Amino acid sequence: xxxxxxxxxxxxxxxxxxxxxxxxxxxxxxxxxxxxxxxxxxxxxxxxxxxxxxxxxxxxxxxxxxxxxxxxxxxxxxxxxxxxxxxxxxxxxxxxxxxxxxxxxxxxxxxxxxxxxxxxxxxxxxxxxxxxxxxxxxxxxxxxxxxxxxxxxxxxxxxxxxxxxxxxxxxxxxxxxxxxxxxxxxxxxxxxxxxxxxxxxxxxxxxxxxxxxxxxxxxxxxxxxxxxxxxxxxxxxxxxxxxxxxxxxxxxxxxxxxxxxxxxxxxxxxxxxxxxxxxxxxxxxxxxxxxxxxxxxxxxxxxxxxxxxxxxxxxxxxxxxxxxxxxxxxxxxxxxxxxxxxxxxxx
Numbered sequence: 001x002x003x004x005x006x007x008x009x010x011x012x013x014x015x016x017x018x019x020x021x022x023x024x025x026x027x028x029x030x031x032x033x034x035x036x037x038x039x040x041x042x043x044x045x046x047x048x049x050x051x052x053x054x055x056x057x058x059x060x061x062x063x064x065x066x067x068x069x070x071x072x073x074x075x076x077x078x079x080x081x082x083x084x085x086x087x088x089x090x091x092x093x094x095x096x097x098x099x100x101x102x103x104x105x106x107x108x109x110x111x112x113x114x115x116x117x118x119x120x121x122x123x124x125x126x127x128x129x130x131x132x133x134x135x136x137x138x139x140x141x142x143x144x145x146x147x148x149x150x151x152x153x154x155x156x157x158x159x160x161x162x163x164x165x166x167x168x169x170x171x172x173x174x175x176x177x178x179x180x181x182x183x184x185x186x187x188x189x190x191x192x193x194x195x196x197x198x199x200x201x202x203x204x205x206x207x208x209x210x211x212x213x214x215x216x217x218x219x220x221x222x223x224x225x226x227x228x229x230x231x232x233x234x235x236x237x238x239x240x241x242x243x244x245x246x247x248x249x250x251x252x253x254x255x256x257x258x259x260x261x262x263x264x265x266x267x268x269x270x271x272x273x274x275x276x277x278x279x280x281x282x283x284x285x286x287x288x289x290x291x292x293x294x295x296x297x298x299x300x301x302x303x304x305x306x307x308x309x310x311x312x313x314x315x316x317x318x319x320x321x322x323x324x325x326x327x328x329x330x331x332x333x334x335x336x337x338x339x340x341x342x343x344x345x346x347x
């Protein structure tokens with residue numbers, strides 16, 4: 001089924017849309033201060049992340065390890081996907097200077113509602129013939145230290161203000177178009193904020209990683225969630241386009257009297273920085289060649305696909321795949337300060 005057909009009436013994508021895409025939910029595996037991509041081996045990394053995927057996730061993540069064989073479960077709906085995906089956590093800053101995590105809910109849209117317990121929705125969008133990621137592949141999208149929205153291409157990382165607590169009916173066009181912004185919206189009319197992170201789709205064909213976790217990949221000529229477009233000669237191998245979507249429920253913070261009196265932003269990520277610092281990390285961990293077969297055989301949405309051997313778990317099963325914090329600290333409830341540097345302190 002073509003995405004253009006699925007999105008009829010919602011104008012999700014241009015007619016050149018991919019013929020199919022995997023679109024599936026992943027619940028939270030753990031929320032903790034680890035980052036085996038940027039800070040391997042470190043506990044209590046500079047900021048907090050939410051991690052989803054296979055439970056083989058650990059502080060070091062040896063690239064020679066086959067995550068699919070080491071994971072006993074995955075918090076994603078596809079049983080064969082033991083990859084790990086993680087992002088920063090959004091916090092609300094109150095007038096008295098305390099912070100609390102913004103709740104997350106499942107994302108809907110023209111393709112239907114997905115169930116998550118926290119976490120995010122995953123997309124793998126092919127455009128023509130694509131080469132699936134290899135064992136040991138990893139990459140990073142975005143810059144956790146960036147404060148300048150002009151340094152972010154809005155078609156790759158963006159936020160959308162939802163003025164209702166329901167995303168049905170779906171309102172708006174393709175991800176990262178229209179009124180979407182790089183900054184996190186600061187408008188009491190917003191009841192939900194959707195965050196989108198789109199990864200590069202072109203690979204140099206040699207390196208599974210690079211020192212900055214970005215140089216071995218590149219964005220193609222396409223824009224937004226289109227599958228990526230033509231690749232540059234430096235990065236000639238076309239990859240499936242990975243997109244993260246997260247729905248932050250800000251409805252209980254809509255009363256502006258709760259907001260900071262110094263006119264600072266009410267919503268920040270766990271680095272204590274706003275939307276320009278949004279970022280996502282990816283470590284590949286699909287079983288065998290299941291992802292390549294899924295891309296080659298038109299597997300689509302959150303559906304079982306016998307041609308690729310893909311099976312779908314029920315929400316109760318993938319919700320139950322959780323992991324104890326490897327850097328233990330209490331990050332729920334109201335905090336005096338964000339957990340950066342020192343351990344989190346309860347308000």
